[in-house]
Amino acid sequence: MHQPAPPTTPATMADVARQAGVSLKSVSRVINNEPNVSAALRARVQEAIAALDYVPDTAARSLAGGRNFIISVIFDNPSPNYVIKVLSGSYRACVEHQYHLRIDQFDGLTGQDGVMNQLEQVLRHSRVDGFVLTPPLCDDRKVLDRLEAQGLRYVRVAPTVDPGRSAAVRIDDEAAAATVADLLWRHGHRRIGLINGPRDHGAAVLRRKGFLDRLHALAPDLVVSEADGAFDFEGGITAANALFDGTPDLTAIFAANDDSALGAMVACRQRDLDVPGQVSVCGFDDSVVARSVWPPLTTVRQPIEEMAYAAANLLLCRQQTGDLPQCLLDFELMERQSVADTSV
DSSP states (O other): OOOOOOOOOOOOHHHHHHHHTSOHHHHHHHHTTOSSOOHHHHHHHHHHHHHHTOOOOHHHHHHHHTOOOEEEEEEOOOOHHHHHHHHHHHHHHHHHHTOEEEEEEOOGGGHHHHHHHHHHHHHHHOOOSEEEEOTTGGGOHHHHHHHHHTTOEEEEESOOSSGGGSEEEEOOHHHHHHHHHHHHHHTTOOSEEEEEOOTTOHHHHHHHHHHHHHHHHHOTTOOOEEEEOOSSHHHHHHHHHHHHHHOTTOOEEEESSHHHHHHHHHHHHHTTOOTTTTOEEEEEEOOHHHHHSSSOOEEEEOOHHHHHHHHHHHHHSOOOSOOOOEEEOOOEEEOOTTOOOTTO
8 A cells, every 4th residue: 555655845945055055144145135235145044945845934934033023003994995005015025034924903082092092002012113104193293202112113195294203105286286287177177176094194184285286376266165074985075065065066076085085976967977977087096996986086196005015125124224204106197987078
């Protein structure tokens, strides 16, 4: 009777060192993504790892480097699209650096004390090497103070408060919103409504400013109707209805994110207003639903996944240079069928 082959012994770090012809310390430096490792050494060790199918022992790495190989992404954002894209980008960076990703969802409706209590629970019961902070928590000075007091590293996505305080990744929200204003103006719209995001959300404030500043540069006396939304679908419906109640002859609405814009489109349907025949609608983010709804939504493409990936990379690349890099990524106006000329 044929006997099964004995199980293969997993490769060790010592095997990798022998295969690459380098020291154990060199292998450790490559595996732990330490700075000042030459490209040639990194390539040699990585080739040996691939040849031997070596899987690093996370526990051993943790003991050797004094790290837990876990980072946390903290959210307080109602948009499922935003959350999914941030997680996707952060997870991709973690996989590349052989880290684990922890997800912490905060509830900003509990107020400042509630947010700080939630943060204390994370700090007390989890062991992480750093944080990716998303809006609006990235602009909460008390959260930043607490992390710094604990000696914990963090990178912020789209901060607007004290932007040079930490490493950060963002787009130019003002300039992006201005492109929407230009688009609506170019299509002849002069009766325009604006659905704002939450007042404590720095990016929403910048989008409002960029949009209104550009319109007032084009027409100083132009009156833009405004309503507050909550960056969610239901808030978009409520805000759009408030706009129509106050200004029934609106021909265009700009919502500060796609979820609100979709709510505005539903409000138009409820009032038997054709989009874009009677009312043009624009959003911000370029979420999956922006391309799934009919008519497809004109919106600003914010590279959310790429922003999260860049932020996690900044956190995981342990360059002890003292620099606080500020990464500015590009945006793009995606013109689709939800905007039409007023003459059409």
